[in-house]
Amino acid sequence: MTFLRASKSQNLTGTVTVPGDKSISHRSIMLGSMAIGRTTVKGLLEGEDVLSTAAAFRAMGATIEKHEDGTWTVDGVGIGGLQEPDDVLDMGNSGTSARLILGILAGHDITCFLTGDDSLRKRPMGRVINPLSEMGATFESRAGGRLPLMVRGAADVLPITYELPMASAQVKSAVLLAGLSARGKTTVIENKPTRDHTERMLTHFGGEITVEPIEGGGNKITVTGQPELTAADLVVPSDPSSAAFPAVAAAITPGSEVVLPAIGMNPTRSGIFQTLKDMGADLTLSNERIEGGEPVADITIRHAQLTGIEVPEERAPSMIDEYPVLAVAAAQASGKTVMRGIGELRVKESDRLAVVAEGLRANGITVEEGEDWMIVHGTGGKIPGGGTVTTHLDHRISMSFLVMGLVSEKPVTIDDGQPIETSFPNFLELMTGLGADIAPL
Numbered sequence: 001m002t003f004l005r006a007s008k009s010q011n012l013t014g015t016v017t018v019p020g021d022k023s024i025s026h027r028s029i030m031l032g033s034m035a036i037g038r039t040t041v042k043g044l045l046e047g048e049d050v051l052s053t054a055a056a057f058r059a060m061g062a063t064i065e066k067h068e069d070g071t072w073t074v075d076g077v078g079i080g081g082l083q084e085p086d087d088v089l090d091m092g093n094s095g096t097s098a099r100l101i102l103g104i105l106a107g108h109d110i111t112c113f114l115t116g117d118d119s120l121r122k123r124p125m126g127r128v129i130n131p132l133s134e135m136g137a138t139f140e141s142r143a144g145g146r147l148p149l150m151v152r153g154a155a156d157v158l159p160i161t162y163e164l165p166m167a168s169a170q171v172k173s174a175v176l177l178a179g180l181s182a183r184g185k186t187t188v189i190e191n192k193p194t195r196d197h198t199e200r201m202l203t204h205f206g207g208e209i210t211v212e213p214i215e216g217g218g219n220k221i222t223v224t225g226q227p228e229l230t231a232a233d234l235v236v237p238s239d240p241s242s243a244a245f246p247a248v249a250a251a252i253t254p255g256s257e258v259v260l261p262a263i264g265m266n267p268t269r270s271g272i273f274q275t276l277k278d279m280g281a282d283l284t285l286s287n288e289r290i291e292g293g294e295p296v297a298d299i300t301i302r303h304a305q306l307t308g309i310e311v312p313e314e315r316a317p318s319m320i321d322e323y324p325v326l327a328v329a330a331a332q333a334s335g336k337t338v339m340r341g342i343g344e345l346r347v348k349e350s351d352r353l354a355v356v357a358e359g360l361r362a363n364g365i366t367v368e369e370g371e372d373w374m375i376v377h378g379t380g381g382k383i384p385g386g387g388t389v390t391t392h393l394d395h396r397i398s399m400s401f402l403v404m405g406l407v408s409e410k411p412v413t414i415d416d417g418q419p420i421e422t423s424f425p426n427f428l429e430l431m432t433g434l435g436a437d438i439a440p441l
Ligand SMILES: O=C(O)C1=C[C@@H](OP(=O)(O)O)[C@@H](O)[C@H](O)C1
Pocket: 022, 023, 024, 096, 167, 168, 169, 170, 171, 173, 195, 320, 321, 344
């Protein structure tokens, strides 16, 4: 465990490039491995989560390499062409790797064993086991659908229509990816829109997929099975979920002005930026464009006094990973910030509702918390700090509380900086480059 401490910092200034999008990076390796030909990926996130995905596909026969110019290539084996790995696949800390790979394996007539770290072994896999079993795959898991588990794919995958019981892009993607091996059309109904990178990338690789809006704002997504996916080059935008950390840091640290170029602005991901604006942040977008099928923009963010708001519940899926850092912005704001419809936070790398509330309290903030909601009472710029936060193998908890230490009266300590490697390996270097005072204890 590496303890890190963040202390009150002067204005943060500069232009910094945030690493590639984690969700898109995972999918580029997965779909590249199932395509015919060579896919070249620029800007791949080289975080531990994505490297776990790459290791799994190498173990199943895809050739995945990093080149001298920093690009990656994936030589695919075609749908159905993955081979049985001769050892357990270790998904590390990554829920996305585990759940999407289970979808892909459900359509391969092979047997695989999956495990993960202490955090991932606590997370529910039943949410993918259920629909994938309906499609013909067989599972043996620990109690409660936990890893380690065994999956045996179906020789003949049944196309199904599945209504998501929770807003989850991982479950949606698992079913769609299994549907690639089915004879016929597989449909997923999502009542709340979730990140649509799988849909976009399948189209990019020549898959047949339709998305129809349904009443109430959701979507009906249908994929036609057994297409031939063709390798297609990709440029990965910078990750909006990672950008949220320097963005919130700049918004709350007096005198700051930070520019974050080429950030992914997919509307299913950008809820945090709208929410910060609703709180009074001085955040502007420029150079808006489409790169590799995804909208991107440069973000400029300057310090401004924030005010607490009620975050619209329907916005939750578009900023689900950003609530921990939003809670830090809310602690610095004046007035209270109400967050509802966020029960999914309880099944992330940690129980983020409980862990955020505990971390805020340890630093002198008043928080109310229920099964699927949280209210943070803002201090109007006077966060006491001085606490040590237990991170529970959760990268977003580590980074959020380090951001809080930049503005609190007394430093904030986190008990473990190691998890940051999963999604934002150069976080410390990037933040200290902007002027943040963060150092090992
Ligand atoms: O599909 C994805 O890439 C992800 C979906 C979300 O999870 P859920 O599907 O569990 O909401 C998100 O929290 C995770 O960081 C990445």
